Amino acid sequence: MWNMLKKDFLTISRDRSEVLVLLVMPFVLIAILGFALGGINQENQGIAEIPIALVMSQDFDQELQDFEQRLEDEGFPREMINQVIESAEAIDPAIMLKNLLLAPELEGAIATETGYQSTEAQQALEDDQIAAIITIPEQFSYQTLIAIYLDEEPNASIEVKVQDYEQIRSDVIESVVTNFVDQYNFETSIALATEGEAVETALNNEAFGETTYLSTRDPVSAFQYYTIGMAVMFALYVAATVSSNAFKEKETHVFARLMVTGEKPIRYLISKAVAATVLTALQLAILFILSGLLFQTFANQDLSFWLGVSVITLSFAVTVGSVATLLTAIALQFNNDAISAAFSGGIVTIFAFLGGSFTPVEQISPVIRMLGNWTPNGAVMTAYLQTIQGLSFGAVMPMIYRVLVMSIVLISVAVFIFPKRRLA
């Protein structure tokens, strides 16, 4: 396999036109677009303040009384009840969440409006006045407290209703809530444990939501945006390059020569997948590193950022590898390289547009954004941008899963199509 990979790498790297397309062109475009659109994009692309509604349907005082009554019913001594009620006020999750959302640290990132009733908030969401509704339901505080102190099954959940699941800002809101839940669980456990009681975490993630972390970082810069946009677009050309190379091998009878040696066709196909994967990973790494060194695109990023970027890059590289496999299978089976030409000449451009390589498409239409997130480049572009904005790895995972599933489907189809033994 290494032998085949080395051969593919050498043949492609020695072809100047390929190097030009795969490395020089994207880099030049990053530079041009980064400098030209820097100012404009900075304004438009950053996470603008996200307006949300916090609807608090519970009545904390009433629920605290209900909780006190419950403790009495359970036969707790009065002194202990007073102690618990006193600490319960301090750890009420609804109040803590409200304080978090209104905290100065979130100023400029999230604008929380607490005056809405449930129906008004719903209307505001539909009218695009707000991006999300966070609802604290009735009995929330009561349910939380009995879960914590009486170790009952938690039956409390914060409802988060977002305007558009595909938008990055929706992810931000979900992250805020889930981060809060994680933090709350952790701190509550610590607080109770330090009073000498062995306490299990009563509130679990499932009761509240799925995603974590909060982004308070700078907006995505033009250089960051176009480094990602151009890199994921030009990475798709690797697939066409590899499949064209495979077709050239068939045309020049090298493929036939390989088959005469006893080389298995499936091994050959796998070698193309691996070659495209490695080449894509290298191409992306080179573009990111060059952009970082010359334009300070990813300055001051921590290890977790680079880890996230690495995982996304590898996942995307695998997907490009699977696209290359499919193109190779089609070209060789039908003895025609038109598919590679059509891919590099048209499909890449369409995918690049839908995926947002040229411009942030969510500003044009949420439908295009949604479609774009179903292209391999669009999905990973969203993942990269989320990572740049500091979203958690968990928030990015759905897009990674998406491209990995795409890869499995593409490879399966390619293996099905590819000639199994002989050429005719």
Added chain:
Amino acid sequence: MLEVEGLKKTYKTTKAVDGVQLYLNKGESVGLLGPNGAGKSTTISMMSTLITPTSGDVRYNKKSVLKHPDIIRPVLGVVPQEIALYEELTAYENMRFFGKIYGLSGRKLENKVDEVLELVGLSDRKKERIKRYSGGMKRRINIAVALMHEPEVLIMDEPTVGIDPQSRSYILDMVRKLNREKGMTVLYTSHYMEEVERLCDRVYIMDHGHIIASGTKDELKSILSGEETVFVEVQQMSLKLVEQLVAHEAIQKVTEVEKGYKVIATKGEDLLADIFKLASTIDVKITGIHVQTPTLEDVFLHLTGRKLRD
């Protein structure tokens, strides 16, 4: 050792190969002679398990290689008509690549690369990319790659097409050396009759997908034992002379060649005298005349009515 039985290949309505029968004994050098489009390359592709025949079989040591391609692939070296090499890689890189595909590694691989490069006379040019090679050098590396695993059977499909006489001669000497000194069984396909005559013990003549004649070179030439070929060189070409020659009862065929005519005629005592007489009657000056023993080209012409390179 290697037998081909009733091999057929049909593409839609075209019969590319139609019931070919041939065999190769161990250590033999066998020629497959025929014009372009005769079906030679298709036959070779089926023998090397690259394409599936419509019917028929190929057996190696009595076992069907169509059912078990893995029995022949390790012992078979195929030199395709095309330059099946990576043009962007050097000769050395190409040979290492294919050597590794054949399972060689380490010192054994390096030694083999050096040995084969020496054999094809390109040791001093091994670091150059194939695309910078001349046609003859490319042909030699094309052969070299097929020799990396020391095959028992070497199938060569028109290995000298489009190269200079010096490279051709080098390749022919090399093939003879492989056959005579290393005992390699060779199936040599060509439409150059002189190559096949020089290299091969036995010859199959193929045309329109059929084997039309086979045997040793002498056996094939004996087909023309009752005939002789006379080259008549004239000062000026003359259509009238052609008409006169064709009208002669002993002459079967007259074809135009450089500076004169090639005459195939039934052997007879007075033929040369008759030719001089005919020429003098129409004032055509004969500047030279010689009688040639039959060649395989003549045999092919006799059998098909066409030249090999038509």
